[in-house]
Amino acid sequence: MHLETFIPAFIMFAVLGLIVPVLLSNIAMGGRLMPTEDKAKAPAAAASVYDQIGGAAAVDAAVDVFYRRVLADAYVNRFFAGVDMSKQAAKQKAFLTMVMGGPHNYTGKDMREGHRHLVKMGLNDSHFDHILMHLRATLAELGVPENLIQTIIGVAESTRDDVLDR
Numbered sequence: 001m002h003l004e005t006f007i008p009a010f011i012m013f014a015v016l017g018l019i020v021p022v023l024l025s026n027i028a029m030g031g032r033l034m035p036t037e038d039k040a041k042a043p044a045a046a047a048s049v050y051d052q053i054g055g056a057a058a059v060d061a062a063v064d065v066f067y068r069r070v071l072a073d074a075y076v077n078r079f080f081a082g083v084d085m086s087k088q089a090a091k092q093k094a095f096l097t098m099v100m101g102g103p104h105n106y107t108g109k110d111m112r113e114g115h116r117h118l119v120k121m122g123l124n125d126s127h128f129d130h131i132l133m134h135l136r137a138t139l140a141e142l143g144v145p146e147n148l149i150q151t152i153i154g155v156a157e158s159t160r161d162d163v164l165d166r
């Protein structure tokens with residue numbers, strides 16, 4: 001081989017010989033092309049709101065306090081007349097758990113179907129606002145941080161049109 005073809009070929013093999021093993025080891029370690037130091041700094045998956053407020057124990061406590069408040073509020077409690085409140089609390093716990101990113105064990109009705117008969121009884125925005133107020137007060141009473149309260153109220157708010165069947 002002539003010297004003028006040998007030198008570029010030598011450089012090419014040397015470069016490939018360095019790059020290929022580094023790429024392979026990176027991919028094999030699951031790091032793709034991210035250097036190890038950057039991988040250590042990569043954020044872990046964000047915890048769900050459900051986990052952040054304290055999981056099942058926190059949801060249980062919140063729903064119990066919430067319905068105590070709701071049933072003591074003469075503006076909305078007529079809608080709950082005749083309702084089995086222990087079943088209702090269980091459904092609400094499962095529903096809130098699901099929408100806050102916890103386990104999906106809710107088997108109740110969808111929000112439109114579950115409240116349609118109440119809309120016929122006169123359920124409107126002002127009642128919905130009362131329910132949100134009780135939810136907010138409950139979470140504050142249990143010491144849930146304001147940023148999480150806002151997220152949870154946002155989730156509850158997103159059901160408004162379904163609950164009011166419009």
Ligand code: HEM
Nearest residue numbers: 076079080083091092095108109114127128131156159163
């Ligand atoms: C933040 C919005 C709301 C959510 C997330 C919510 C959630 C639920 C859930 C999960 C159920 C069970 C559905 C089923 O039977 O399978 C339910 C039923 C019920 N909700 Fe709501 N609700 C909301 C707003 C309201 C409002 C504003 C009222 C009235 C003031 C209300 C009164 C009731 C009543 C009385 C039932 C029981 C109906 C029955 O069994 O006859 N809810 N709700």
